[in-house]
Amino acid sequence: xxxxxxxxxxxxxxxxxxxxxxxxxxxxxxxxxxxxxxxxxxxxxxxxxxxxxxxxxxxxxxxxxxxxxxxxxxxxxxxxxxxxxxxxxxxxxxxxxxxxxxxxxxxxxxxxxxxxxxxxxxxxxxxxxxxxxxxxxxxxxxxxxxxxxxxxxxxxxxxxxxxxxxxxxxxxxxxxxxxxxxxxxxxxxxxxxxxxxxxxxxxxxxxxxxxxxxxxxxxxxxxxxxxxxxxxxxxxxxxxxxxxxxxxxxxxx
Amino acid sequence: xxxxxxxxxxxxxxxxxxxxxxxxxxxxxxxxxxxxxxxxxxxxxxxxxxxxxxxxxxxxxxxxxxxxxxxxxxxxxxxxxxxxxxxxxxxxxxxxxxxxxxxxxxxxxxxxxxxxxxxxxxxxxxxxxxxxxxxxxxxxxxxxxxxxxxxxxxxxxxxxxxxxxxxxxxxxxxxxxxxxxxxxxxxxxxxxxxxxxxxxxxxxxxxxxxxxxxxxxxxxxxxxxxxxxxxxxxxxxxxxxxxxxxxxxxxxxxxxxxxxxxxxxxxxxxxxxxxxxxxxxxx
Numbered sequence: 001x002x003x004x005x006x007x008x009x010x011x012x013x014x015x016x017x018x019x020x021x022x023x024x025x026x027x028x029x030x031x032x033x034x035x036x037x038x039x040x041x042x043x044x045x046x047x048x049x050x051x052x053x054x055x056x057x058x059x060x061x062x063x064x065x066x067x068x069x070x071x072x073x074x075x076x077x078x079x080x081x082x083x084x085x086x087x088x089x090x091x092x093x094x095x096x097x098x099x100x101x102x103x104x105x106x107x108x109x110x111x112x113x114x115x116x117x118x119x120x121x122x123x124x125x126x127x128x129x130x131x132x133x134x135x136x137x138x139x140x141x142x143x144x145x146x147x148x149x150x151x152x153x154x155x156x157x158x159x160x161x162x163x164x165x166x167x168x169x170x171x172x173x174x175x176x177x178x179x180x181x182x183x184x185x186x187x188x189x190x191x192x193x194x195x196x197x198x199x200x201x202x203x204x205x206x207x208x209x210x211x212x213x214x215x216x217x218x219x220x221x222x223x224x225x226x227x228x229x230x231x232x233x234x235x236x237x238x239x240x241x242x243x244x245x246x247x248x249x250x251x252x253x
Numbered sequence: 254x255x256x257x258x259x260x261x262x263x264x265x266x267x268x269x270x271x272x273x274x275x276x277x278x279x280x281x282x283x284x285x286x287x288x289x290x291x292x293x294x295x296x297x298x299x300x301x302x303x304x305x306x307x308x309x310x311x312x313x314x315x316x317x318x319x320x321x322x323x324x325x326x327x328x329x330x331x332x333x334x335x336x337x338x339x340x341x342x343x344x345x346x347x348x349x350x351x352x353x354x355x356x357x358x359x360x361x362x363x364x365x366x367x368x369x370x371x372x373x374x375x376x377x378x379x380x381x382x383x384x385x386x387x388x389x390x391x392x393x394x395x396x397x398x399x400x401x402x403x404x405x406x407x408x409x410x411x412x413x414x415x416x417x418x419x420x421x422x423x424x425x426x427x428x429x430x431x432x433x434x435x436x437x438x439x440x441x442x443x444x445x446x447x448x449x450x451x452x453x454x455x456x457x458x459x460x461x462x463x464x465x466x467x468x469x470x471x472x473x474x475x476x477x478x479x480x481x482x483x484x485x486x487x488x489x490x491x492x493x494x495x496x497x498x499x500x501x502x503x504x505x506x507x508x509x510x511x512x513x514x515x516x517x518x519x520x521x522x523x524x525x526x527x528x529x530x531x532x533x534x535x536x
Contacts, residue, residue: 147351154319155368155418156339165364169355247355247398 035220043217044225050206051225058202059229061118062190065125069182073130074175077137081171087138098131102189106196117199125189129182136178140171173248176241183233187226266333267294268454269301269318269422274327275479276313287313288324289479295471298452302465304511305475305483306519311458314475315424318456319343332421341369344420344453348427350411352399358410359395362386365418385413388450389443405436409443416447423455429464438496441467445494462511463499466490472507474514484514 017037024036031039044051076094080087102124109120144167152162194204203222210218242249271293277286287310295301303311316322317329320339329336331343344365352361362382366373386395389409399407408428415423429437441464448455459465465472466488474484486507490498498504 145349145351147347147349148353150316150319150321150347151345151351151364151414152368153321154339154343154345154424155365156341157368161368165367166353169353172355245355 032214032216035217039217040221040224043215043221047206047218047221051203051221054201054203054206055225055229058187058190058194058204058226059233061121061202062125062186062229062233065122065189066129066179066182066186068122068126069130069133069186070179072126073133073178073182074137076130076134077171078141080134080138081141081167084142087142094131094134097127102128103192103196106193109193110197117193117197117201120197121190121193121202124193125186128189128192129185132178132181132185133175136174137171140174141167144170172245173241176237176245179237179241180234183237184230187230187233191226266330268297268299268332269293269295269456270330271314271317272328272330274317274324274329276310276317276322276324276326277479286479288317289481291327291475291481293473293482295454295456298454299471300448300455300457300469302457302459302469302472303475304459304462304465304472304515305480306477306515307460309475309478309480309518311475311480312426315345315426315456315458318422319345319424341418342421344415344418344423346408346411346415346423346425346428348430350399350404350407352407352410352414354399357396357398358386358391358402359383361399361410362413362417364414369418382413382417385417386410388447389413403436405432405440408432408440412440412443412447416451416453419451421454423453425455425457425459427458427460430460437461437464442496444468462508462515465511466504466507467494467496467499472511474511474518476518477520483518484510486510486514 021036021038024034027034029036035043076090080090105127106120106124109123113120113123148166148170149162152166157165190202191204191207194202195208199205203226207219207222210216210222271291273290273292274288275286275290276288277284279285291314293301293303293314303314305311313322317324318331318336320329320336320343323337331340352358353364356364359379359382362385363378366378366381370378383392383395386392389412391406391409391413394402394406394410399410402410412428415425429440432440445468447453457465457468466486467490470488472486472488473482474486475481476483488507489503
């Protein structure tokens with residue numbers, strides 16, 4: 001059972017790689033059109049030290065951005081979930097902000113905080129990923145059935161107690177659902193800054209260097225490395241979800 | 254009904270006492286009066302059932318007694334004190350058992366103690382919860398999650414949660430409404446055995462007339478909206494009841510009376526005839 005849960009996704013990835021390799025081989029594409037998995041591994045191996053160094057830089061900035069997202073997103077979600085007025089006031093602003101293509105914001109941030117590369121990158125990871133968290137927390141709170149509240153309110157419990165004992169745990173499944181989306185978004189945020197506003201750090205910079213030197217397999221290798229880190233962080237969230245909100249998962253019937 | 258505890262209570266004041274309570278909701282289509290000069294009292298350790306047409310303000314009544322709402326006019330008294338805000342001495346159970354999915358059954362039952370008796374040692378809270386769970390026949394299910402239990406079992410757990418902090422007043426808002434007939438009758442008997450173990454004062458809102466006479470000492474019929482206490486029926490049944498007591502001539506007479514009163518209540522339009530209300534002086 002548990003072995004199956006590990007092997008199924010691995011098998012899917014292997015099949016995907018084989019099909020990719022076959023497609024490139026059958027079509028006889030040159031690697032500047034489409035690199036194949038067998039080209040990518042040597043490219044990775046050649047620069048493996050850089051991959052680890054830059055990969056770590058990208059990873060920690062993404063995690064820092066996510067942490068900021070969780071903090072601000074949860075706070076916004078709380079405010080919107082508890083007050084209909086705040087919800088009505090903030091929704092158009094948030095949707096509008098979220099609709100702006102973040103690539104266009106990179107030069108603005110770069111000019112605003114010249115030279116603050118780490119902060120710019122973290123800021124972008126945050127800006128692109130807090131929205132789903134805010135929305136899901138607010139929906140989780142605003143859809144709480146009144147009887148849940150009444151059970152504790154009738155005992156004279158404070159608003160904070162009701163929030164801590166009922167509203168917060170009840171919102172956790174929605175929160176983790178949003179966090180899974182936010183994880184992948186945050187990677188997009190970090191790399192936008194690393195690619196558009198190159199400052200010699202992160203996997204985005206490695207991608208940019210590969211592009212300049214026309215090393216196509218290396219470009220693909222960077223993309224695969226990003227995908228790999230995204231999957232890794234996603235499963236970290238899955239583990240956390242099972243620890244804190246495992247109760248929401250029903251036994252299959 | 255010679256009840257020593259009721260006689261001994263402070264100057265024989267009723268435990269729950271509503272004095273000409275009126276309440277109006279403001280809805281999108283204009284003001285909607287739900288309660289009008291409602292008088293109601295329940296003596297210590299007595300069980301009162303409230304029946305009435307749909308939408309006549311029965312749930313509003315429970316929220317007023319629990320202190321979750323304040324009436325526009327009139328007064329609500331509990332234990333000789335005026336109710337102005339929620340009180341820890343009330344236990345509530347609803348049609349929806351509203352158990353917390355992330356807690357075990359045992360932890361669900363312990364929840365009110367965490368609020369009301371936060372200083373009680375955890376072991377004592379657990380003992381109290383286990384004791385109640387065994388009373389309702391849920392021993393062995395303490396560590397299960399609510400989603401693993403049937404509807405009737407969940408409602409049993411919800412009753413334990415309502416009683417765990419030994420409330421003065423138990424407010425039951427159609428707790429058996431969503432259960433099938435056999436499970437419901439099971440739970441009626443559970444209610445009786447719980448009362449026998451630990452006497453409590455209860456107000457039950459229900460749509461089921463048989464349930465009202467089987468469980469209660471007195472049945473109050475509310476009029477149509479805006480509601481006042483239209484009729485008070487004192488249940489003439491032995492203290493220890495079995496389901497057979499529902500199939501006697503006496504029970505049939507009581508049910509017929511209640512049915513008639515409900516029919517009157519359903520036809521009611523316009524203003525109430527306040528002086529026909531006898532519920533206020535019943536205790």
